[in-house]
Amino acid sequence: MSRVASDTVGNGALVPFSEDTKDSLAVYPLHHGLAPPISRIAISWARGNSLRVSLFATPSSEPSRTPQDQSGGKVLEVKLGVGDPEISDSRWRQIAYGSVAPFALLQSRRSALSEMIKSSSPYQMDWWENVLEYSKDITSLLSGPKLPPGPIIEERTDIVKKREEPTCLKAAWELLEIFYADKQSQAWLPEKLVDWLADYDSLFSSTHETVYGKLARFQKELVDIQVLEDDPRYWEVMSSALSVGWLDIVVKMLRLHGSYQLDQLSNRELENGLVEAVAVLISKMPRLCHESTNGKLGELFKSKPDFIKAWEKWRSQITKLDCSPFWIQCGNHHTREGLRNLLQIMLGNTESLCMATCYWIELYISHFLYIRPFTTGIESMYNLAQKCIQLKPPSSNHKLTGLIVGILEENTEVVLAESSREFGPWMVAHAIELLTAGSEQAEIVLHDERYNLGGISMIELHRLVYAQVLSSHALTWQIAPIYLTSCMKQGMGLLENLLYRQSIQHNDLLLKNIEICRLYELDHISSDIMKVAGVYHWKHGHKGAGVYWLQQSKDTSRLNRIAQQLFDSVGKSISDESFKQWEGLIELLGSESKPAGGLEFLHKYRDFKRSLQQVYGGKATDAARQAVGSLILLMKNPSTPQRFWLPLLYDSLKLFNWHECPLLNVSETNLLLNKLQELSWARLHPHFSEPNLPAEALSSIRLALATNLGRAILDE
């Protein structure tokens, strides 16, 4: 069914880097302003679609005159495939943020629905209704600001009015909604298209002459025209407006006819009667429409049989008027011809319609109105479009026409490629929801997992591409996860890469990152992120924050290394400040990490060291006794590494030589002496590492202990 259009439309590009890559390769200039030649280029991808390019100039040896020549290179950032240039960056961000909620709601409803199908619940809502609701949300998001209301007293000659500034993006979205999402509108497609063109005909003015353009120009000149009905443009513009079904405008313009003026009414009675008859016929035109189009002219019919009956009656009235003998009596040549041309348009005269319309879409719409008002079925709509293109071959292509043709020929891939090329990744990622609701065939094409794409479907691919675009900007990357997590196969992989590439230096950003990881159960990524943060802080002198984050990431190997470093300072004389830091770190390391039971030792050592410092601070014997208590505890404890025995004892020399009284009793002194004995045995062992202490350390400890023992024995 669907032809593979990838090679003809937009190169089948995954990421549309330009609005036009159809025929030749797009070459973008990178303006650098360096003195040529460039000796080397370096490239690097930042997050998402932004590419950073470093250009290095050839080093100049001679002193240069201008400062520009002196620069040795430039670093440029190129953002790729951002989308529709018609819309400003800030507006794009507004759209990006605004479309998150409808998108997420639709996804959650989809998963709820699939749950329901699994449990074979009898209740099943029609899926397209959800899609339509989503589409309406997006449409209101795309609506531009309302234009300021016109003057309260309307000018008589005010014929064209705009309610809001139309955009191609919204026009394209509404078109997709009409054809794919709104199942109810299927029966009313032609009328929907008539309304669509009424809203967006002005957009085509950028590349074509349009009925809107004609009207707008005529409106400007209107005030200067003396006798309106004698100006051929008056009749031409009216026939154009009538051909595309803008009944209100035509009737309003008809009423500007000179024969309505009071002073003329008497001698132009017949002429005025004809004008009014046509105006009445126009305003009574039957329309097949399912909802009241408040205030618009035409008679609305909801059921087809009623409509057909009314239509035939209406046509017979037109024919009757057309054949009326009054025309011969009408003296004004311009009025006569102009009015009869309007009748021809209403009678569906192809030639008149061709003359009145400006380009093929308008002609197409006029066919729906006056030639085939009962047309249904999209096949015949496509054939009709082709006929209209033949009758009015386009001189240049507007960005919406490719999309319209793609829709009419029911080629999902063309529709996607056109949306992508003309409107960018946002459009495709969101419009694809409408397409899948459109038909089963489209759903199969879009859900089919393709090996060429790495085993993912088109839906997933386009979401990934859009998420990449979001990732490129600091203000939008945070919504990328919502799209990525809706991608079953590769979304998480890309999300991991995205999260890993966030800077950890700013704490709020770091916390946000971790929160996203937690939300999507990416524990290993948050662990990596916290590890990076931990190392960063550790290396930058924020030891506490470093240990905290390493603990959060459960990085035992680095924590063990840190504990090792703490061991290394055992026995060394350290300043007050670094002792405090050291003490804090032991506190931070807590009891969770257990490097060979060493932490228990470190805690005890800290107590010992603390009381020892008080002793050196000149505090009384009590403090010294406390220090001895700690020392004995340490020496008794089997978890105290042997290599620290000597440093510990050496630290305690002052305690052993306490002049007021011996601080250790006999058994305590004996314990320490035994340890010394053990040490001297250990020294014979080949792997014994000598602590970094003065040579006389051992003998001075021994002497001090012996002295203490003597005093203790005497005391006891």
Next chain:
Amino acid sequence: MAKELLILDNGTTCSCWNYCGARLAAGSADGTVSIFDFCDSASSSSLRSSFKFKAHEGNVVKVVWVPPEYGDAVASVSADGVVSLWEEVAQDSQPTQWKFCKSFGSSSSKVLDVQFGTSLNSLKMVVACSDGHVRVYELLDPLELRNWQLQAEFQNVIESVSAFGKALCFSASISWNPQKGGSQESSFLIGFNSNTSELNSSKVWEFDQAHQRWLPVAELALPEEKGDRVYAAAWAPNIGRPYETIAVATQKGLSIWHLGLNPDHNGTLPVERVALLPGHEGMVWQMEWDMSGMTLATTGHDGMVRLWQSNLNGIWHQQAVMEPTA
């Protein structure tokens, strides 16, 4: 569409962005390495120089950031083939500074390329040397960038029966599998531009845990093109594809390879060349995959930056060209 971020000093020869694109390291002809940071506010788009240190006597030809799990550190390679490793530290309330950690290199052979990767939770550094040797160093202490151990040394050949003593290599390109596996064993890719054809073709090396050695598990060259000189190689991030994607640039152009994930009975991974693209009319300087592995950016001798993508049918093609103009 292009925005200027920074003007570089005269004599700048190379640059490298860190993992999050927030810091730039640039090497210079006078042997200095400069570090640039974005100004404080998050949305600011201008860079300023924050540190500068002299890493080498001669020309710096390459700078590479160390993975962030090991701190803010760069390795720079000088024209005479010495790797110098520096890191940013702040100790004991001193201001932050860049400190020298270690240098690698010998008088007999020059280092041509260096790349870092993590495997089995430890940092590995692969260096490619001008004599055709590949050396893998391992970091012993994750918090100390001074302590390295040479884990392996081998030549880039499948059958290692004879060593090629007289190899002369002009450039080399190393690319680690970007998979962030943590405890998972990792692999890397290396290709040479040398006068010894056996060394040239890009090969994928994986660590064999059982025998504690590095083994070649795939060769990315058609049988008749194995001797072709390799200018650059780049391993794409794999966000969930059932195969790995690798780009290799030789004198014949850019090749895109698919590397299967499941080895055959010999332990070899299946390879398939899916595209041969025209390239840059000569040397390819650098190839970089975007974070999804869908777009390849390349730059080379013709002075252009080119972007390559596969379309929906799996056909690779050039997507855009950027041409530097004054």
